[in-house]
Amino acid sequence: MGNTPNINPFKRIRPMIYAYQTPSVPDHNGWTKIGYTATQSVADRINQQSHTINVPTDLRWSEPAMYLDGSFETFTDHDFHRYLMNQRHVERTPGTEWFHIDPDPAHNEFTKFAHRNYDIASGTTYTLRDEQAAAVEMTQRYFANGGKEFLWNAKPRFGKTLTAYDLVHRMGFKNVLIVTNRPSISDSWLNDFQQFIGWQYPYLFVTDNKGVLDQHAKLSAHANEGIMTRKEYQEFLNSHSITSVSDPDYKGMIAFESLQGLKTSKYFGAYDGVDKLRWISELEFDLLIVDESQEGVDTSLTEKAFDRINRKHTLYLSGTPIQGTRPRPVRGRPDLQLDIRGRAGSEASLRRR
Missing domain, CATH: 3.40.50.300 (P-loop containing nucleotide triphosphate hydrolases)
Incomplete structure (x- = not known):
């Protein structure tokens, strides 16, 4: 009995949306990184990214990637990114997850998005790539x-x-x-x-x-x-x-x-x-x-x-x-x-x- 190994129970990671800044990078002032993780904790995911870019990060908020309207449907950062760009016309650095918005307003927009409590913008022309x-x-x-x-x-x-x-x-x-x-x-x-x-x-x-x-x-x-x-x-x-x-x-x-x-x-x-x-x-x-x-x-x-x-x-x-x-x-x-x-x-x- 005394030799029974300790088995760590499986730790379930639920999909999360997170937002952080890099205060030591002047070019990122006023910008927020909005990411997603479904296989790692938010801390592990950010640590992985910050290790790659070798700059300190400041996590401002994280929330479950789930609609809060009673449907319990999940979404990804792409869905929230599309909302920010198409519905709120927030500027995004092409090919990245950096948005020209401060963390608090971004969190307010996330709350509206998660509750599906927003008006759909209309009247925009488009040009196909x-x-x-x-x-x-x-x-x-x-x-x-x-x-x-x-x-x-x-x-x-x-x-x-x-x-x-x-x-x-x-x-x-x-x-x-x-x-x-x-x-x-x-x-x-x-x-x-x-x-x-x-x-x-x-x-x-x-x-x-x-x-x-x-x-x-x-x-x-x-x-x-x-x-x-x-x-x-x-x-x-x-x-x-x-x-x-x-x-x-x-x-x-x-x-x-x-x-x-x-x-x-x-x-x-x-x-x-x-x-x-x-x-x-x-x-x-x-x-x-x-x-x-x-x-x-x-x-x-x-x-x-x-x-x-x-x-x-x-x-x-x-x-x-x-x-x-x-x-x-x-x-x-x-x-x-x-x-x-x-x-x-x-x-x-x-x-x-």
Whole structure:
């Protein structure tokens, strides 16, 4: 008994967002480093970084990387970074995690972000980067020539959401369905829709997904402008006497639904499924966008659900490039794959799968 070894219990590290400064670096005055760790403690992570740059650091705050709206969904620093840049227009040193904001205001913004207690900024124009424009041009040409499926295999921070919206606009698509295995991604699609798309192009964001509707019901009326249920969308068309997509007052539909929502609907092959989302099964979409297509898509239930979506084209988006293969939500259909190295490399290669 006396020789029983002491076994240290596994220490669970929860994802954390942290903010620190480097007071001894004059060029960093007024700037804050905002990082993330999911495998180390905040102290260990900062120590690792400070050892690399060999300067003392001053940790100003750290918080769990979890939404505080009751959903218990987690996020990464990329989500908070995007909020700071797109919604609060905070300057960022390119290619780094340094933001031109003091720690206390940054913490206030984090609190708003974590509670999802903020208005979405709108009315911003955009210009695609070269690699984004190339992706749109190649995909547009492929679809216009009869192509059915296309995969964007892009590294993080490529900007898949805005680039996909630009493709929708340029091709004049009227009915688009976005499906994702992660409903929390709706933030990116909604933010970019309201900031860049909804105010200048004739589209409305339509969803019956309860999680998305509950989440964005907390925003102000202005922030929710252009977001509606399918029933509200139909009422909008009826109230404006719009009966055809060729009507000059017609507003296209950007529909959003979770993969889980589809797989539990009786209209998409679920055994003893729920009576919901029938309207999606009855429409023909110009484009189906499968976001984060590398996650949980290669199953018979998913394939069955996707087979029941009538669409002319499919665009798969992957934020985690898959070496030597591609996500196969639907088997046996040819496509093209665009491998995009990302913002820094600005390189892309096209290959047939």
